[in-house]
Amino acid sequence: MSRFLNKKYWSLKEYTPGEQPQDQQYIKLNTNESPYPPSKSVLDAVNSEEVSRLNLYSDPECKLLKNKLAQIYDVESKNIYVSNGSDDILNFSFMAFCGDEVEALFPEISYGFYKVYADLYGVKYKRVPLKDDFTIDIDDYCNQNKFIVIANPNAPTGIALTLEEIEKIVKTNPDNIVLIDEAYVDFGADSAYNLTKKYDNLLVVMTYSKSRSLAGARLGFAIGNEEIIKDLEKIKFSTNPYSINRLTLLAGVAALESDNYYKDNAKKIIEARAYTVSELEKLGFSILPSKANFVFAKADFISGEDLYKELKTKGILVRHFTDEKIKDFNRITIGTKEQMQKLIETITLIKGEVK
Numbered sequence: 001m002s003r004f005l006n007k008k009y010w011s012l013k014e015y016t017p018g019e020q021p022q023d024q025q026y027i028k029l030n031t032n033e034s035p036y037p038p039s040k041s042v043l044d045a046v047n048s049e050e051v052s053r054l055n056l057y058s059d060p061e062c063k064l065l066k067n068k069l070a071q072i073y074d075v076e077s078k079n080i081y082v083s084n085g086s087d088d089i090l091n092f093s094f095m096a097f098c099g100d101e102v103e104a105l106f107p108e109i110s111y112g113f114y115k116v117y118a119d120l121y122g123v124k125y126k127r128v129p130l131k132d133d134f135t136i137d138i139d140d141y142c143n144q145n146k147f148i149v150i151a152n153p154n155a156p157t158g159i160a161l162t163l164e165e166i167e168k169i170v171k172t173n174p175d176n177i178v179l180i181d182e183a184y185v186d187f188g189a190d191s192a193y194n195l196t197k198k199y200d201n202l203l204v205v206m207t208y209s210k211s212r213s214l215a216g217a218r219l220g221f222a223i224g225n226e227e228i229i230k231d232l233e234k235i236k237f238s239t240n241p242y243s244i245n246r247l248t249l250l251a252g253v254a255a256l257e258s259d260n261y262y263k264d265n266a267k268k269i270i271e272a273r274a275y276t277v278s279e280l281e282k283l284g285f286s287i288l289p290s291k292a293n294f295v296f297a298k299a300d301f302i303s304g305e306d307l308y309k310e311l312k313t314k315g316i317l318v319r320h321f322t323d324e325k326i327k328d329f330n331r332i333t334i335g336t337k338e339q340m341q342k343l344i345e346t347i348t349l350i351k352g353e354v355k
């Protein structure tokens with residue numbers, strides 16, 4: 001760092017994104033992207049005519065996209081906030097809803113960015129350990145009087161809470177925002193977005209990056225009470241009003257016209273997940289019960305780190321975390337059935353080599 005950096009950032013430890021190698025062709029099972037391309041409607045919407053209009057700014061109010069999302073999720077467009085990736089919403093939420101009086105509370109094992117945002121804004125926070133089976137004990141989150149963030153399904157475990165459990169947390173913290181990060185909700189968990197009509201302190205955050213095949217376009221959205229949405233807009237219009245580019249806005253609208261295509265893809269991924277779990281179990285893995293497009297798996301014949309390295313040598317990328325409590329695991333994104341067959345073949349090979 002330079003001597004010019006504000007001292008308050010000197011100790012900031014930034015988020016480490018999963019590898020995005022640009023050189024070799026890997027089977028990429030490390031960052032939970034969809035293995036399927038965007039729908040035809042998206043390819044048609046992002047055309048050269050639209051590229052030729054990039055001299056113009058995008059709509060800072062994102063009206064078209066908000067209206068479309070409001071239809072799909074049966075809310076009003078004033079209940080929708082859209083952003084440059086859902087990370088932006090998490091970022092703004094830590095900026096806007098925490099402070100000297102409001103501390104943050106989130107699981108110890110969860111999306112790594114929560115801690116980074118809290119550190120970035122100097123927010124005090126408490127990280128709650130998971131239970132021994134890697135589930136969340138919801139009692140830890142009831143009546144806490146803190147800004148609560150929970151990924152549902154959780155990452156990197158893939159384990160989901162029920163809607164009843166989410167509601168209990170929201171209901172018992174009426175004076176604070178409960179943010180439910182639903183990045184993976186389309187792969188089998190229940191979304192809490194309908195509860196935003198009943199509770200004005202619930203903010204549900206979703207992304208186009210996983211189930212809607214647009215990780216590279218950067219698009220996320222949130223559903224919540226009108227007043228919370230206005231708060232987020234205030235931050236956006238105080239930082240970067242055009243944060244979502246024209247092409248991404250078009251892609252976002254067009255994707256919603258092919259909802260069935262994405263639902264079918266999610267179904268295929270859920271099927272490939274079941275296949276992967278049963279094959280990995282035969283190979284001696286224990287796997288947490290996943291409702292996401294990844295599984296968190298621990299082998300009985302090789303360490304988490306060695307498996308990660310062996311797979312990489314053989315052309316398959318998975319995600320390994322070095323944190324003590326989860327270092328035996330690898331997070332494996334569910335791709336196509338063919339990709340998962342290749343994964344199983346490769347792990348079978350590795351198992352043969354280490355014995």
Ligand SMILES: *Cc1c(COP(=O)(O)O)cnc(C)c1O
Nearest residue numbers: 085086087111151183207209220
């Ligand atoms: C992928 C992911 C996000 C970020 O999604 P973007 O919309 O790509 O910024 C947020 N939360 C969780 C838990 C994720 O896994």
